[in-house]
Amino acid sequence: xxxxxxxxxxxxxxxxxxxxxxxxxxxxxxxxxxxxxxxxxxxxxxxxxxxxxxxxxxxxxxxxxxxxxxxxxxxxxxxxxxxxxxxxxxxxxxxxxxxxxxxxxxxxxxxxxxxxxxxxxxxxxxxxxxxxxxxxxxxxxxxxxxxxxxxxxxxxxxxxxxxxxxxxxxxxxxxxxxxxxxxxxxxxxxxxxxxxxxxxxxxxxxxxxxxxxxxx
Numbered sequence: 001x002x003x004x005x006x007x008x009x010x011x012x013x014x015x016x017x018x019x020x021x022x023x024x025x026x027x028x029x030x031x032x033x034x035x036x037x038x039x040x041x042x043x044x045x046x047x048x049x050x051x052x053x054x055x056x057x058x059x060x061x062x063x064x065x066x067x068x069x070x071x072x073x074x075x076x077x078x079x080x081x082x083x084x085x086x087x088x089x090x091x092x093x094x095x096x097x098x099x100x101x102x103x104x105x106x107x108x109x110x111x112x113x114x115x116x117x118x119x120x121x122x123x124x125x126x127x128x129x130x131x132x133x134x135x136x137x138x139x140x141x142x143x144x145x146x147x148x149x150x151x152x153x154x155x156x157x158x159x160x161x162x163x164x165x166x167x168x169x170x171x172x173x174x175x176x177x178x179x180x181x182x183x184x185x186x187x188x189x190x191x192x193x194x195x196x197x198x199x200x201x202x203x204x205x206x207x208x209x210x211x212x213x214x215x216x
Contacts, residue, residue: 055080067140071100142182168209
């Protein structure tokens, strides 16, 4: 696995981004205490700030999140929504999202978030096919990414944005010997996205790789 961001650069990035408030710091700490083996799934705060800014720049009122975990990214997305906006949050874990629900309440964004506990692909396929999603963030099981992208892009409005997380897989995307199911799926979605004539794409070396996908 390649060092995408060294510890020194990571500290510098965080020191030169708008800081996390007390609630987000508490959520990060509780996540680490309660789910130590899974805490690495939580996004870093600089990525959370990026999500808030992107939601604001898009002027999003309708957002979708695939992969909630303990709700850090949900709060960041919900805080960026335009007045009257809503976030559909998809996850399969009651344990993780029970933490998320508490912090959504404390953050004052619970009224903007609808949580669906079910396989995300089922939730997405059940949505209307109207092109009315403004913003989507995918940070979930990697084998599911190609299907998540396929369902989301057809429902994304022109000018809307999809953000895919972990698209570098710790550098394994460039390792031909990395043949895990998640590695193969991420390579597949990376190739599909860049070849899709419906969208414009930029892949950024933010943390473990973030791809921004804007519908034409």
